[in-house]
Amino acid sequence: MVDKLAAAGLLDTTLLIVTSDHGEAFGEHGYVWHVGAIHDEATHIPLLMKFPGEATPGRRIDALTQTIDLLPTICDLLRIPYPRDAVQGRSLLPLLAGITDTAAPDTITKSIGPAKYMIRDRDHALLLFREEKPRALYDLRADPAQRTDLIAQRPKEAQRLLHTFRRHAQSQRIPPVDFLDPNAQPIPDPVPHPTDLPPTLRHELQTLGYIH
Secondary structure, eight states: OHHHHHHTTOGGGOOEEEEOSOOOEESTTSOEESTTOOSHHHHOOOEEEEOTTOOSOOOOOOOOOOGGGHHHHHHHHTTOOOOGGGOOSOOOHHHHTTSOSOSOSOEEEEOSSSOEEEEEOSSEEEEEESSSOOEEEEETTTOTTOOOOOTTTOHHHHHHHHHHHHHHHHTSSSOOHHHHOTTSOOOOOSSOOOSSOOHHHHHHHHHHTSOO
């Protein structure tokens, strides 16, 4: 793509972003592909950005970001107005400009398929599972592969991240109440599943975990 843009004389006027919607699991935590997977092999994705006309050497920024940050970032870079109060992501422009070294103190990720959540900051990741109801806590600096569950040894860290999740959950249009209270009934999504899809397309979407 870079070669094609350069050959067409467009590379210097193009905002180029390389990212992904998810990674893939290959059995690291008992999951294969990405449906249901919530650990870093499925949720830690690349984000590379090249600005129009940029000629400075590349650099790596060590900060927590999310895919929902891309919309406000692109809009800010291109000076496109958008409803800031209605957008959950944060513009990464101050981070990219070196004004700050932090985009967000924590991030929250939800898996597709059987719902699971990961709440993480720079040091720890808390996993919430609804079906089995266990919770796991990982030390990301000492255990980046997320192999050793420390939730019994570090209850204060788990409670701190759980409080972050509660604050996030209560702000959602459809709060995941069943993750906050194991006895609560989940709130149904008002968006109906498509019923008139061609069989082949329905099978493909079911295989990817997007519909049931």
